[in-house]
Amino acid sequence: MRWHFILSIVGILLFFLGLCMAFPLFFGLYYKDQSVIPLLKAMGITLAAGLSLIVCFRSVKVDYISHREGMAIVAIGWTAIGLFGAFPFYLGSEFGTFIDAFFESVSGFTTTGSSILTNIEGVSKGLLFWRSFIQWLGGMGIIVLSVAILPFLGVGGMQLYKAEVPSPVPDKLKPRIRDTAMILWKVYVLISLAEVLLLMIGGMDFYDALCHTFTTMPTGGFSTKNTSIAHYNSVYLDTVFIFFMILAGINFSLHYQFLRGKPLAFWRDSECRFFLGAVLVLTGIVSINIYGSVYETLGQALRFGSFQVVSIVTTTGYATADYELWPAMSQIILLLCMFLGASAGSTGGGMKCLRVMLYFKYCYKELFSLIHPHAVKHIKIGGKSVPEDVMRSVLGFMGLYIGLFAFSSVLIASMGVDFMTSIAAVAATIGNIGPGLGMVGPSDNFAHIPYLGKWVLIWCMLLGRLEIYTVIILLVPEFWRK
Amino acid sequence: MKIIIVGAGEVGFNIASHLAFENKDVVVIDHNRVAIRHVSDNIDVQVLNGSGSSPVVLKQAGIKEADILLAVTDSDETNLVACLVANIISPTTKKLARIRSADYDEYHDTFRDHTPHIDTLINPEIEVVKTIHRIMNVPGAVDVDDFAEGRVKFVGIHLDKSARLAGVRLSEISAKIGKKIPLIAAVIRDEELIIPRGNDRLLAGDLVYFISEKDNYLDSLAIFDKQVEPIGSVLIIGGGNIGFRLANLLEEKAVLTKIIEKDPDRCAQLAERLNKAVILHGDGSDQELLREENIQNMDVVITLTDDEETNILTSLLAKRMGAANTITKISKVSYLPLMSMIGLEQVVSPRLSAVNTILQHIRRGKVISAKSIKNEQAEIMEAVALETSDVVGKPIKKINIPKGALITGIIRNDNVIIPSGESVIEPNDRIIIFSTRQAIPKIEKILAVKLEYF
Numbered sequence: 001m002r003w004h005f006i007l008s009i010v011g012i013l014l015f016f017l018g019l020c021m022a023f024p025l026f027f028g029l030y031y032k033d034q035s036v037i038p039l040l041k042a043m044g045i046t047l048a049a050g051l052s053l054i055v056c057f058r059s060v061k062v063d064y065i066s067h068r069e070g071m072a073i074v075a076i077g078w079t080a081i082g083l084f085g086a087f088p089f090y091l092g093s094e095f096g097t098f099i100d101a102f103f104e105s106v107s108g109f110t111t112t113g114s115s116i117l118t119n120i121e122g123v124s125k126g127l128l129f130w131r132s133f134i135q136w137l138g139g140m141g142i143i144v145l146s147v148a149i150l151p152f153l154g155v156g157g158m159q160l161y162k163a164e165v166p167s168p169v170p171d172k173l174k175p176r177i178r179d180t181a182m183i184l185w186k187v188y189v190l191i192s193l194a195e196v197l198l199l200m201i202g203g204m205d206f207y208d209a210l211c212h213t214f215t216t217m218p219t220g221g222f223s224t225k226n227t228s229i230a231h232y233n234s235v236y237l238d239t240v241f242i243f244f245m246i247l248a249g250i251n252f253s254l255h256y257q258f259l260r261g262k263p264l265a266f267w268r269d270s271e272c273r274f275f276l277g278a279v280l281v282l283t284g285i286v287s288i289n290i291y292g293s294v295y296e297t298l299g300q301a302l303r304f305g306s307f308q309v310v311s312i313v314t315t316t317g318y319a320t321a322d323y324e325l326w327p328a329m330s331q332i333i334l335l336l337c338m339f340l341g342a343s344a345g346s347t348g349g350g351m352k353c354l355r356v357m358l359y360f361k362y363c364y365k366e367l368f369s370l371i372h373p374h375a376v377k378h379i380k381i382g383g384k385s386v387p388e389d390v391m392r393s394v395l396g397f398m399g400l401y402i403g404l405f406a407f408s409s410v411l412i413a414s415m416g417v418d419f420m421t422s423i424a425a426v427a428a429t430i431g432n433i434g435p436g437l438g439m440v441g442p443s444d445n446f447a448h449i450p451y452l453g454k455w456v457l458i459w460c461m462l463l464g465r466l467e468i469y470t471v472i473i474l475l476v477p478e479f480w481r482k
Numbered sequence: 483m484k485i486i487i488v489g490a491g492e493v494g495f496n497i498a499s500h501l502a503f504e505n506k507d508v509v510v511i512d513h514n515r516v517a518i519r520h521v522s523d524n525i526d527v528q529v530l531n532g533s534g535s536s537p538v539v540l541k542q543a544g545i546k547e548a549d550i551l552l553a554v555t556d557s558d559e560t561n562l563v564a565c566l567v568a569n570i571i572s573p574t575t576k577k578l579a580r581i582r583s584a585d586y587d588e589y590h591d592t593f594r595d596h597t598p599h600i601d602t603l604i605n606p607e608i609e610v611v612k613t614i615h616r617i618m619n620v621p622g623a624v625d626v627d628d629f630a631e632g633r634v635k636f637v638g639i640h641l642d643k644s645a646r647l648a649g650v651r652l653s654e655i656s657a658k659i660g661k662k663i664p665l666i667a668a669v670i671r672d673e674e675l676i677i678p679r680g681n682d683r684l685l686a687g688d689l690v691y692f693i694s695e696k697d698n699y700l701d702s703l704a705i706f707d708k709q710v711e712p713i714g715s716v717l718i719i720g721g722g723n724i725g726f727r728l729a730n731l732l733e734e735k736a737v738l739t740k741i742i743e744k745d746p747d748r749c750a751q752l753a754e755r756l757n758k759a760v761i762l763h764g765d766g767s768d769q770e771l772l773r774e775e776n777i778q779n780m781d782v783v784i785t786l787t788d789d790e791e792t793n794i795l796t797s798l799l800a801k802r803m804g805a806a807n808t809i810t811k812i813s814k815v816s817y818l819p820l821m822s823m824i825g826l827e828q829v830v831s832p833r834l835s836a837v838n839t840i841l842q843h844i845r846r847g848k849v850i851s852a853k854s855i856k857n858e859q860a861e862i863m864e865a866v867a868l869e870t871s872d873v874v875g876k877p878i879k880k881i882n883i884p885k886g887a888l889i890t891g892i893i894r895n896d897n898v899i900i901p902s903g904e905s906v907i908e909p910n911d912r913i914i915i916f917s918t919r920q921a922i923p924k925i926e927k928i929l930a931v932k933l934e935y936f
Contacts, residue, residue, distance in 0.1 A: 067523070
C-alpha cells in the first residue's frame with residue numbers, strides 16, 4: 001500500500017469536488033440568497049484540502065494501481081467526499097450540527113435520499129441545489145467521472161472503476177476504460193437533458209426541473225419540496241417521473257445499445273425483463289391491495305401504487321402518498337422491494353435484480369441436484385453459463401448484505417429506536433432508497449435518530465453504494481497486512 | 483485504431499499490454515477463462531471469453547471495425563481459421579497469424595497473395611534463430627539488429643568493468659579514443675532507460691545501445707572493447723524446432739555443431755534430417771557428458787530446451803565448465819531482468835521476437851521495421867518519410883519531435899547520413915528513429931500522412 005499515492009489521488013478528487021461547488025454558487029448568486037457565503041467558504045476549504053494533499057503527497061510517477069489500492073482509494077475517497085461535501089450544509093447553519101450535515105451529504109452522494117431536514121422549503125436555493133447536484137454526481141459515480149475526464153489515471157482507472165462499479169458481471173463497453181466511463185456519462189447527461197425538458201413542459205420552472213432531474217436519474221430521491229412529488233399533484237409529472245425512474249433503474253449499457261440503434265436491447269437482456277416484470281407484477285398486487293381500502297377508483301390506485309412501487313424498487317425514494325396509511329401487505333411488499341433493488345449497472349441500489357435472479361437460480365439448482373444427484377447443471381443467464389467464481393461472489397454478497405442488515409438493525413434498536421423504524425431505517429439506507437417505514441416513513445425524516453445511530457446509517461449508506469465489498473474490506477485485518 | 487488479438491497467452495498478453503500503453507483500442511479473445519482474467523486484471527483492454535476462430539465471437543468483438551486481427555494462439559490451426567473467418571466477415575481487416583510449424587514455411591507467400599490474404603505469418607522460431615545468429619559472434623551483445631538491409635546496425639552491448647569507456651563522460655569519449663564515435667542512443671542502467679546527454683557518464687555494467695554504419699561496425703565495437711569472434715564450434719542443448727533450424731543454418735555456414743537431445747526418437751529424427759551435425763543422446767545438464775564433449779573448447783553453448791529453468795541452470799553450468807559464451811532461451815518475460823544479474827547476458831525469447839515482428843506491422847505510416855529493446859521501454863524503427871508527412875522538407879531541428887525520440891539515421895539512395903540539426907529529410911528517404919515508448923504515439927503521428935484518421 002503506497003499511502004502517498006492513495007492520498008494524492010484522494011486530493012485530486014477533493015480538488016475536483018471543490019470545483020463542482022461552483023455550480024450551486026451560481027444559483028446562490030442568481031437568487032441572491034444566504035447560501036453564497038457558506039458555499040464560498042466550503043469551496044475554499046475543499047480546494048485547499050485537495051491542493052495540500054496533492055502537493056504534500058506528490059509521489060513519484062506510478063504506472064499501476066494494485067487491486068487493494070484501488071479499493072482503498074475508492075473507500076477513502078468516498079468518505080472524504082462525503083465529509084467535505086457536508087461543509088456547505090454545516091456552514092450554512094440550516095442543517096444543524098455537523099453530524100446532521102455529514103448525514104445529509106453522504107445521503108446525497110450515495111443517492112440514498114434520507115434527509116434530516118424538517119422544513120426543506122425553508123432552506124436557501126443554493127444549498128438545495130447542492131443537495132440535488134451531489135446526488136447526480138454520486139449516481140453515475142464521481143470516480144467514473146474522474147476516470148472519464150482525468151487522463152492520467154490510465155491503467156489504474158480500471159482498478160478504481162471496478163471498485164466503484166462492482167457489477168457481478170462487469171461489462172466494458174469499449175476497449176479502454178476511459179472511453180467506457182465517457183460513454184456512461186454521456187448517456188447519463190443525455191437522458192437527464194430529456195427529463196429536464198419533459199418536466200418543464202409539465203409546468204415546473206427550470207430550477208425545480210433541474211433539481212428533480214438531478215435526483216431522479218441517480219435514483220436519489222431528494223426533492224426541493226416538503227411533500228416530495230405529492231406537492232405537484234399532477235398525473236403528467238407522475239408519469240414522467242415513473243418513466244425516468246425506470247430508465248435510471250435499467251443497466252446503462254442497454255441504453256447505450258439502444259441509442260446505437262438496437263431497439264430490442266432491453267428485451268434481449270434477461271435481467272431487464274426480470275426487472276420490468278417485477279415492476280409490473282408488484283404494481284398490480286399493490287394497486288389491487290390499495291384499491292377500495294385506500295383509494296376509491298382503480299385509476300387512483302394504479303397511479304399511486306405504480307409510483308410508489310417504482311420509486312422504491314428503483315431505490316429512488318420519491319413519495320406521492322403516505323404509504324404508511326396503506327394496508328400491511330402493501331407495506332411489506334414495499335419493504336421487500338427495498339431489498340430487491342434495480343438492475344446491475346444502473347444507478348439504483350439494493351441487492352440488484354441480477355444477483356437476486358442468480359440466487360434463485362442457484363437455489364433451484366440445489367433442489368434439482370437433490371432430485372438428480374448426478375446431474376450436471378449450469379446456472380445460465382441469457383443462455384450463457386455463469387462462471388463459478390461469479391456465483392460464489394454473488395452468494396457471498398447476499399450473505400454479507402443480510403448479515404450487515406441484521407447487525408446494523410440490532411445496533412439501531414439498541415439505541416432505543418422502535419422495531420419497525422430500526423429495520424426500515426437500515427433497509428432504506430443500506431439499499432440507498434431514502435424514506436423507510438415507522439418513524440422514518442415518507443412523511444417523517446431522520447433528524448430524530450440518535451447521534452450514534454446516524455453514524456451507523458452513514459456507514460450503511462456507503463456500504464450500499466459501493467456494494468459492500470469495497471467498504472467492508474477495510475475492516476479485514478488481512479487487508480492491512482504488508 | 484482497433485486491434486483484435488486472438489489468444490491471451492504470453493505473446494498475446496505482451497502485445498496487448500504494449501498496445502494498450504499506446505492508447506490503442508484492443509480486444510483480446512481467448513477461450514481460457516483464467517488467461518482472460520489475467521489480461522483483464524492487468525491491462526486496460528476489452529476481453530471476450532470464447533473461441534477466436536468462431537465467427538460469432540469475432541463479430542461480437544467488432545471485427546468489422548477492426549484495423550488489424552492478430553491470431554497468436556499456440557495452435558497454428560486456430561490462428562489460420564481465425565484469419566479465414568475474419569476474411570469472410572471483414573475483408574478489409576489486416577490479418578496476421580502466428581504460425582510455428584516449419585511445414586508451412588514455403589506457403590507463407592501463397593497465403594498472402596491468394597485468399598484468405600493472411601498478410602503475414604509470424605514465425606517466432608525463425609525470428610529467434612535469426613537473432614541467435616546475429617548475436618552469437620559478439621560476446622556481450624544483447625541485441626544486434628540490421629536496418630536498411632544491413633547497412634545500419636543497431637547494437638546493444640554490456641559495458642565490461644575493464645572497458646576503457648567505463649566512467650567516461652559522453653562528451654569526452656571522442657577525445658579519449660581519438661576518432662569519431664558511434665551515436666549512443668540509450669543506456670539501460672538498473673533496469674531504467676536513460677537517454678544520455680553529453681554530461682552523462684557511462685558506467686561499467688551499463689547496457690549501451692548504439693547505432694553504427696556497417697562499414698564502421700568493427701571499429702565501433704572496438705571502442706567498447708568488443709570484437710567479433712569467429713565462431714568455429716557450437717553446442718546446442720535441446721533439439722526442438724529452434725535447435726533444428728539453428729543447426730541447419732550452422733551447417734550451411736560450415737560451423738561444427740553438436741546437439742544434445744534427451745528424447746531418443748527426436749534424436750533419430752534429427753540424425754535423419756541433418757547431415758553434418760553431431761547428434762548426442764543425453765541430458766544437457768549431465769556434467770560427464772558435457773566434459774566428454776569438450777565443452778571447455780566450445781565457442782558458444784546455446785540452451786534451447788522447452789524448460790526455461792533447465793536452460794538457465796545449464797547455461798550457468800556450461801559457463802562454469804569453461805564455455806566461452808552462452809546464449810539462453812527464455813520464454814517467461816518476468817525472468818528477463820534477472821539474467822544479467824546472474825551473469826547470463828545473451829538471452830533470446832521467442833515470445834519477444836514474435837512481439838517485435840508483429841509490432842512493425844502495426845505501426846502506422848510506412849514503417850518498414852520496428853524493434854523494441856530490452857524491457858520494451860523503447861523502440862527503434864525504420865520508416866519511409868512520406869511526402870505529405872510532417873517530417874519532410876524542413877531541417878530536423880524544426881520538426882516537432884517529441885521528447886524521448888531521436889532521428890538517428892537517414893538513408894538516401896544507398897547513402898547513410900548521420901543527421902545533425904540542419905539536415906533536411908527529403909520525400910522517400912528512409913529514416914531510422916529511436917523512441918521511448920511514451921513518445922511512440924506522437925512519432926506515429928508525425929510519420930503518418932497528415933490527413934490519415936483512424
